[in-house]
Amino acid sequence: MRPAADPDAIRTTTDPPPAGTAPGPAPRKRRGALRYFRRRLGFYLFTAWAAVSLNFVLPRFMPGNPADTLLRDLQDQTGQAPTPEQVHTAQTFFGDPTKDLLGQYLDYWKNLAHFDFGVSVTNYPTPVSQLVGQALPWTVLLVGTTTVLAWVLGTALGAYMGWKPGSRFDAIFAPTTTFLHAVPPFWLSLVALWGFSYKLGWFPVGGGYDPKVPFSLNNVWFVLSVLKYGALPACTLVFVGFNGWLFSMRNVMVTTVSEDYVLLARAKGLAAWRVLFKYAARNALLPNITGLAMAIGGILGGTLMTEMVFSYPGLGLLLMKATTGHDFPVMQAVFLMITLAVLVANLIADSVYVLLDPRTRDEG
Amino acid sequence: MTDPALLQVDGLSVDYLTPQGSARACSDISFTLRRGEILGVAGESGSGKSTLITALTRLQRPPAVTSAGRIVYHPADGEPVDLVAQSERALRRRRWRQLAIVMQSAMDCLNPVMRLGAQFTDVLRTHDPSLDRAAAWQRAGELVRMVGIAPDRLPAYPHELSGGMRQRSLIALALACDPDLVVMDEPTTAVDVVMQRQILAQVLRLRERFGFAVVFVTHDLSLLLELADRIAIMYAGRIVEIGSSADLYHRPKHPYTKGLRDSFPPLHAPLRELSGIPGSPPDLRDPLPGCAFGPRCPRAHAACEQAVPPLRTVEAQDVACVLYDPQNPEATAHA
């Protein structure tokens, strides 16, 4: 019954070839993807420049003199006059007063290029880069694992709920997630800390590792203590985070399931799992990836606040100490870190999107 | 008409459930489709013709449910089965090998993130596990060539194809597993007139070769006159007239069929004066006790309001109209 060569085939196709098909599909597509990627990269570089410049501009255009404020606060806190070194640090941090604004701007970039964020005022004379360097891995560990876990968990459950809307599972989860999604993460952290650490005593009350164990990555006990101390903050963050993904994935999935291509996949007699994964969930996933890029800033904010509640030794705790101590150099460095991290996360999400959605590759 | 029956639809009713009550989108549909036959189904939008398609293929989505009737399918080998009573699992084995579908909007029917070829190979390999990847791809190439698409377009994504190519590839896809029945839901509404002619010619040629039967749904009666062996006219969820294309065109019995015929220009006949049908289709949630077409019918009279007229064989076709009721004194007036 299979036709070998077909005499009936219509040769006179009226369709014009799609625009720009000259060299055949493969190289064209790769070029399209590359162009898209380059455009996004350019945008993020521009945004990074804007953030870094904002960081330069802000303290210089704030009402009052931040250097003076800083020294006054320092005196209030320590109860003694700041040392001449501290006065110098405070003043030079906001730029060499003898240079003009452009000169200060260029100096600022030069320092950044050497990862020189100045010297902490409250922890004088520790360089800010050292403080940030110590805190950063903790935050990256916490935010990385919890975001991935929450996203995967939420997306998977949401896909299942959206596949069969109106099921008992759906009826129970949809309202609960709505409520949990509306809870401020740092408050939920407080409640979790009170309930699980204070009342039940299942978890340590704070910190990132057991201070009695030698601090070394080669030490199994140290690594275990990191897991033990990180468990409650991580669980809280996953618990807060996955609701949003579940909710958005469910709604996209409900809409996708009623798309014609899913109906056709069912008509084709494909196995249910194939229809679910390759047709419905595969398409419903795309908005959730864009959503991840959009949400990463907020997630990072929530993580930092959670760190403060749990005294977790990441950027959040550093930031809290810096804000209460008016340690502007540290605040600025943390601001830059957060911003750059968000930009990098966005770039990654964009790249994944290009890989998953062929339509982006052809956009001019 | 000596071919054996392929599909016997018997008293099929489909309801749309709403919190306010149900609306009957198809009621008491009965017809027999023979092997290799093309049955056209024509009607205005809202007449229930698309609902009929999803019910026949058991693809209806909530809140639609099949509330009554049977769809008896006669396989080439083996016992007849009632598709309405089949489980989803049992149906899955029949789908595409016996029962394929071509849907309306080709853009939305192809998975946008899958290559065209992959959308052929997955169904080919599902129904024939012995087929390896390369052979399936090869077969996909043969299929698209049948509808005039070069096999080197297989790696393309749907958005890279033109509208006509997508629509034709859907027809090729429907034929992938050599089905007995292909159900087509307005497959030519989204393409221009030239492409429409090509597609119809192709469907006829492929039917000649492979011998599948077709249920072809459209609002365009003139198109069916060219294509179908028999035509069913639907109004308000019921078949009001069914018969051969020629009979229906030259000797329409039901006033609605007449109206429908006279509101389209004929393709290959001298032009007639065109006239529309006044009014609009009725509300299915609140059906009239009598003939649903009554309020719009030029020949309505008291008998029309009493009961829904059943299908009656009148000469060569079946008609649901009291004008052909031998007990009706007005019946003498018929055309």
Add this chain to the structure above:
Amino acid sequence: MLNGILRKWNVRIGLGIFALALLVAFLGPWVAQSLIGWSGHQVDYHAIGRPPGHGHLLGTNTAGNDVLAQTVLGARGSVFVGLVSAVLATVLAAAVGVPSGFVGGRYDRVMTAFTNVFLTLPSFALTLIVAGYVQGAPWLMIALIIAVFEWPGGARYLRSQTLSLRGRDFTVAMRMVGETRLRLVFFEVMPHLTGIISAMFLRAMVAGIFAEAGLAFLGIGSTDTISWGTMIADAHSQSAILNGQWWWFVPPGLCIAVLGMATALVNFGIDEITNPRLSAAGRRLVKKFHAARAAGRRAAGPAAAETAGRST
């Protein structure tokens, strides 16, 4: 469409919660003084850090303030910041988004790029760094800072909506008639956006309340008012957890969560109207239908049971 939305039960409950919050915010001090009997700033020296009961429905904090009275007063601090920041953010979003979508061309390209930069920068970090420099600012200033970084999402959405409205027949027709752009924007385009803008406003208000609470928790919120955020921050900084004083930080957090839920409820209702496919009602009806049939078949006897197992 607005009428249909207001008839939804979830929208009504959501808006009811908002109305209640506003009422408490405006009448806060009076409610505290006359209904609770404590002003919130008043100190009860006989009850320091007491659990709920004994004349203090929600207990007292370590300073001897009635927690319920503080929560009522805190509504004003939180809701006003949310309200003011939402008004400002919505106005900014409309001022950037609507003209950008309506005028198009180079102006649109520049504004879109500008919006995207602000959309990509984390508003949390921006708010924080600016608020950090103006520590101890009055609540109006805090609201202003929150609003300044809150608008880009709304602006982008309004731009795309305006863009689609611009192409519709009625705007094209009005343009042909020779209406001025300003008139078109205010009398033809804006009325169509009111639904979207109101939903945006509610979201912005809750986002403002969240942001205020976050800033207060960091210790850089306003110092002149009590808000739900400052209550949580005080509880945290004064080791309420280690002292087991859950009644201090649970009520303000719940208030924030309930307001967040209210926006979610309103959004649900709007979604159900604008995207009816999201509703699961149809599926539930189908399920009920099949259950009823299966029951009928069982009652009819085993003869019909063979078809009972099928789905849909």
